[in-house]
Amino acid sequence: MKLPLIAKAFALELGFYLLLKLGMPLITSPLPSSVIFMYMTLVTISILLYVSIFEDDFGNFYIPIVDFIRGDDNESGLRKLSRIAVFILIPLFFGFRSYQSVLPNFNPPFPQRVIHPAPPGSAAGFTNPFGDDEANHEQYIEEGREVFYKNCVFCHGDKLDGKGFFAHALNVKPANFADATTISMLMESFVFWRIKTGGIGLPEESTPWDSAMPRWELILSEEERWKVIMFLYDYTGWKPRTWELEGDE
Numbered sequence: 021m022k023l024p025l026i027a028k029a030f031a032l033e034l035g036f037y038l039l040l041k042l043g044m045p046l047i048t049s050p051l052p053s054s055v056i057f058m059y060m061t062l063v064t065i066s067i068l069l070y071v072s073i074f075e076d077d078f079g080n081f082y083i084p085i086v087d088f089i090r091g092d093d094n095e096s097g098l099r100k101l102s103r104i105a106v107f108i109l110i111p112l113f114f115g116f117r118s119y120q121s122v123l124p125n126f127n128p129p130f131p132q133r134v135i136h137p138a139p140p141g142s143a144a145g146f147t148n149p150f151g152d153d154e155a156n157h158e159q160y161i162e163e164g165r166e167v168f169y170k171n172c173v174f175c176h177g178d179k180l181d182g183k184g185f186f187a188h189a190l191n192v193k194p195a196n197f198a199d200a201t202t203i204s205m206l207m208e209s210f211v212f213w214r215i216k217t218g219g220i221g222l223p224e225e226s227t228p229w230d231s232a233m234p235r236w237e238l239i240l241s242e243e244e245r246w247k248v249i250m251f252l253y254d255y256t257g258w259k260p261r262t263w264e265l266e267g268d269e
Contacts (some may be wrong), residue, residue, distance in 0.1 A: 025080045029067050036063045137223045143213035148246050151208070157250075164251030167244045175233070180255055190232045197256050204258035211249050211260070215240075 040056045051059075071081040091103060150160045169178070175194040177184040182196035195202050203211055219231035236245060253260060 024084060025071060025077060026084050029071060029081065032067060033060075033063060036060065139210055139213040143209055146209035146212045148208050148212075148249070150243075150246055150250065160247050161251050161254045164244075164247035164249070165255075167240065167248045168251055171236075171240065172248065180252065192231060194233075197252050197258075200258070203252055203256065203260070206261055207263075208249060208260040211252070212245060215245050215249070 037056070037060060040051055040059055044051050072078045088099075088103060088106075091100065150156070153160070168176075173184055175184040175186050175190065176182055176197065177187065177194075180197040181199075182194040184194060187194050197203050206214075215233075216235075216237045218233040218235035218237075220235050222231060240248070
């Protein structure tokens, strides 16, 4: 049995909707309703353009719709009930959607993103094992420089200003270490924790724009991470923030 053109169009429309609504979460992640609406609008326009290319096809598409709306004296009771049900359900559907749109939202607002999230308590115990070795200080900085330009320059830039090759494609933008509001305001232990955990280790308050920085503890050794921190401070001229004791001059 050959399906009418309108049945094919409806099946295609329904198939695309089920793919976006139920299929996409299995492949990647659920799509927002606004995105689904945008795609379904494009699908509907495409179907209407397709069925209207030839006059015969367009007639086969819209004539059954017109006949269903007009009705017929000789039509069966089931067809008449179907038409009444459609005429009732359509305004009910749009009325329900309108009602939902004006309902007050009792969900708490999304927390404001924190640029420098609070690290776990264990991070306070991180201490640079190379910080007091003045004899080899320059060597450690040079080794940190090599680590940076092999791994970090692509995002943070060769001038440490956050303008690396990939910076334009990232949200949030990579940190600008040359700016006075970044590492100069942070303790070495925080910087080490931030590099260690990357974007994956950020707490909830850092969403929805989580950092794209990888989890460097899986790539760089602890020694390399401390040395690259030493290079960051040396290159920019900033000093890491330290605990200031009350009464210190």
